[in-house]
Amino acid sequence: MVLLVPSLLGLALLVLPMAGLLVRAPWGRLPAILSSADVLTAVRLSLVTATVATVVCLVCGVPIAWVLARTAWPGRSLLRGVVTVPLVLPPVIGGIALLMAFGRRGVVGGWLDETFGVSLPFTTAGVVMAQAFVAMPFLVVAVEGALRTSDRRYDDVAATLGASAWTTFRRVTLPSVAPGVLAGAVLCWARALGEFGATVTFAGSFPGTTRTLPLEAYVAIGSGDTDTAIVLSLLMIVVSVGILVGLRRHWVGTA
């Protein structure tokens, strides 16, 4: 009894809001809302930015994970700390930090602006940066874990067969951690898709260029368009649950 009551309360806290969405959902208007221009624009923008952010995270994050898992040097734990900070940092703070670095008066941003005339804040590229900033740790942690459990002696054998470090990584190490990379990429993509705080702070909320799905939902609820907000929320929930179920099957399948 002592355990049952709090666990039921906790469950209610998690389930009731979603149930509320289902109850209040304007089922009759669902197709019309989903196919409205604003929503379609936001969906398209979200899909594109989350996918690009995931690719960025893969390109940068897999090497970081390799360094964390396979090398030993004094600064390694510091690197791990830096990489995982976005996991616990409020995304809005991340957005502010991005502004300080890449804003027009930021440390790097000012130089980029003067030298190349490139400005990142309040652009679609800024959205991708905000998403990658927040989602990178999910990928790095997943891939590092996979690398740690893969047998390093395969690398040794590959080396004795004349393979360079790069060949070994490409043909032996990466294939052996492919499931972990895939799982990390999916989590990373889901996190990028749901990103709000860093995006709105660093990239703003401009329809078509930076207003992604979560921002669209926030704008809708703020402007009194509850129905649109509910439909977008349901859409995000369906995607999240779908990804979690898919990953669960992956984890259970490999366990």
Place this chain on the structure above:
Amino acid sequence: MSLHAEIELTRGDLDAQVSLEVPAGQVVALIGPNGAGKSTVLDVLAGLLRPQAGRVVLDDIVLDDVAGDVHVRSQDRRVGIVVQDYLLFPRLNVLENVAFGLRARGVARAEARARAREWLRRMDLLGYERRRPASLSGGQAQRVALARALIVEPRLLLLDEPLAALDAGTRPAVRAQLRRHLAGYDGCAVVVTHDPLEAMVLGDRMVVIERGRVVQEGTPAEVAGRPRTEYVARLVGLNLLRATATGRVAEVSRSGDGAADGTASVTLAHDAHGPVHIAFAPAAVTLSPTRPDGSARNVWPVTVHDVEAHGDLVRVTATGAVSVLADVTPLAVADLDLAPGAQVWASVKASEISVYPA
């Protein structure tokens, strides 16, 4: 054309100082108890571990020279390794595994595959090209691993417990196959094992290491006939005593330094002088309830310590003035009531004892 290695390395509890000579075409069996440093030596030869001192020279090419700060990386050495669990790349099929070394060295895909197929034919594995390593039997996986290592024509082949992962039923056949393949290999080969039979079947020469030091080396027959340490004696199934001989009598010493401590003496069939090893087979030992008579017999009172089945016979471990293993018939066990704690006399004919300088 040969391998010449002098390796010094301290790692954890291990303090290794090993020197190894392997002429081309010869297979050296490196044998020793767990933790003796066998795998460490192998890792150094493979270039996976740098020694703290010493040199490794293969076919006149210096691979490691600590004093000269030379270290050739694994990928640049002509060294192949086959390990206990084979480590076939799980995501590549059999053909891709065998072709891996050629591809890594820049051989075109079609040629690499053709040569890999030729190696599979040689290993009796045609038809397995597209199989995943996980679907192979232990013996097949071992042949794939061997083909993968040999296809790049290494000058030094390292085998780390190549038969240990096989079940007892298939081991003899795979061992015979491996011996055949090694006989056809013209480079230097080092087989690490802890199984004396494997060492004797596969090795042209045995090198025994204990606690990081080479304690004995020679042909399998030399090592089997004249063990020099307790470990080797146990491996080859002989009793070994250290003693100091004066003519036909040798005083046994039970301490490691060879000094006689007056607890037992051994009568010899031939004159000998100075520190000697005395070896005799457990089957040469007779156990009796009373002190046996007879000339040129060595007799010691002993206490039975352990009794266990050993083939058709029973192996009795007894301790006393000397510690001996004795192989006796099950009938004798019943007659003598040989249970742990029983007091008996152990005797060995002088003519059954082999004596050689320590």
